Amino acid sequence: MSAAEATRGRGRPRDPRTDEAILRAALELFTEHGHAGTSIEAIARRAGVGKLTVYRRWGSKDELIAAAVESARGEIPNPGTDDLDGMSYAEISQVIVDALPVSARTLAEPGYRAMLAQVFGSCVTHPGLMAAFWQNHILPRRRTVHLALSRAVDEGVLPPETDIEALIDMTVGAVLYRLLRSDPPDADELLEYLRAVYRQAGMIPRQ
Amino acid sequence: MSAAEATRGRGRPRDPRTDEAILRAALELFTEHGHAGTSIEAIARRAGVGKLTVYRRWGSKDELIAAAVESARGEIPNPGTDDLDGMSYAEISQVIVDALPVSARTLAEPGYRAMLAQVFGSCVTHPGLMAAFWQNHILPRRRTVHLALSRAVDEGVLPPETDIEALIDMTVGAVLYRLLRSDPPDADELLEYLRAVYRQAGMIPRQ
Known part of the structure; x- marks a missing residue:
């Protein structure tokens, strides 16, 4: 080495x-x-x-x-762009649906919320952490999500005028905002919330 | 008194x-x-x-x-539900469009971003602040936005299946997430960003 x-x-x-x-x-x-x-x-x-x-x-x-x-994401799946090879958006969407329960359980942990508050709370006082987190962990994940949503647009699941980058921010941002509110959700409430947001984003089917 | x-x-x-x-x-x-x-x-x-x-x-x-x-919102308009009396959604939408430049200038201030990081960073360690902010300031504003978006649904600007509460979180959450990233936007970039998010939300026209 x-x-x-x-x-x-x-x-x-x-x-x-x-x-x-x-x-x-x-x-x-x-x-x-x-x-x-x-x-x-x-x-x-x-x-x-x-x-x-x-x-x-x-x-x-x-x-x-x-x-x-x-590492606090635990068992939340973290596919790379290669993992989407040959998948239709219907299949990708099913992967998203299947991942929601474990995401809800993990993100609703009080420790996860406390950590999230520290991460965003330190973005001005210690900008290097957010920069490293963005570069090393968020950006690769965004590339996968961007590819998945491009496929949704190509297949007509999302309208052609979709602003994919804005839509990613809206989905992640809503969850962040919900978690850092004064009345944090439990795992069941968060699962319902994630479903509502992903549906509203057009990323998973209404039913 | x-x-x-x-x-x-x-x-x-x-x-x-x-x-x-x-x-x-x-x-x-x-x-x-x-x-x-x-x-x-x-x-x-x-x-x-x-x-x-x-x-x-x-x-x-x-x-x-x-x-x-x-108070850090400064001159960003803060209409109450009464202010929407007799307004069509087209009129409300124009008010939103008109307010974006002052919102962008205010929210892009480095001091505003630093304050925001302190607010969300303290939501676990000092939950009373977020609770007071939510109850006294955010909730009244959400009622106005909710009424405005109900009107957009009633008038067919937004589809009938719109989840208004999710859509509000997605819009506010995206802006919060964008501001607390490691590469904060200047006022011009944030104005473009706000327009992109509000368009993607269907809250302002595409052109």
């Missing part, structure tokens, strides 16, 4: 349990104390590893916290 | 400049230091008034900060 690879965190992990322990420690500390209150040193200590072990895997605190935030 | 009225902040203000000074001080301190770092005492000191003068107007720190956050 070259030094450059290590810096980018692309090296093959020696022991995946070490990665998991570091990500879990980072997620816990960040959720509880925010960006300013979380240090690589404290993360390493909680994970039971040395600082160098952390730095060998992630180039910066921002990249590590971004990866920890991403 | 009864004690109950004073507690709810409904008393007639003795001097509107005092209110303005308090709101401005609250907004500055909250934007810079967040909820935890802002005290009524510090707000009163910065505004050059006594603590009692503050408490006579706002029943709690949450209500005061919520009012300060609301």
Whole structure:
């Protein structure tokens, strides 16, 4: 593994349990104390590893916290553009429908909401975290969603004038806004909410 | 003025400049230091008034900060449901179009974005602020928007199956999500963005 690879965190992990322990420690500390209150040193200590072990895997605190935030998605599916090869939008739409229950359960966790508040709350004071999260995790996901929605437009499921980028923001933004309201939904309420938003977006069928 | 009225902040203000000074001080301190770092005492000191003068107007720190956050909207129009009396949706839609430039200028201010990050960032650690903001300021505005969009459905501008509450969340949520990204838009970019989202929502005409 070259030094450059290590810096980018692309090296093959020696022991995946070490990665998991570091990500879990980072997620816990960040959720509880925010960006300013979380240090690589404290993360390493909680994970039971040395600082160098952390730095060998992630180039910066921002990249590590971004990866920890991403890891909080747990079992929510995260398909790449390749996974859409040969799929019709009807099939893609069924994948979306099938993923909604696990998404609702995960996103409705109080810890997930607390983490989300820390992420967006730190976007001005610590812009590097949102930049790393956007670049490393959100952007690849958006490319997949964009491809899926282009297919919906091509197949006439969505109208030709659809502004796909706006529609992605509207869908993600609605869920973000709902989660950060003062009356957070439980998993069942959030599942109903996700269905309502995806239907209103035209991304899943009305019935 | 009864004690109950004073507690709810409904008393007639003795001097509107005092209110303005308090709101401005609250907004500055909250934007810079967040909820935890802002005290009524510090707000009163910065505004050059006594603590009692503050408490006579706002029943709690949450209500005061919520009012300060609301005041940051500046000249963005804030019509009530009565203002829609006798208006067709075409007329309402024109009001929305006309309000977009001032909305874009206000929301694209770096200070507005920093404040927004503090508001949403504190929704878990200090839930009373979001609750007060929602109850006192967002909910009345949503009632107006809901009435406007009901009219759009009645007049066939939006399809009958429109989920109005979801559509409101999608529109507000998209703007929130766009503002809290790592690459904040300037006023011109945000104006284009607002137009794109409102068009995609079907709330303003495509051209």
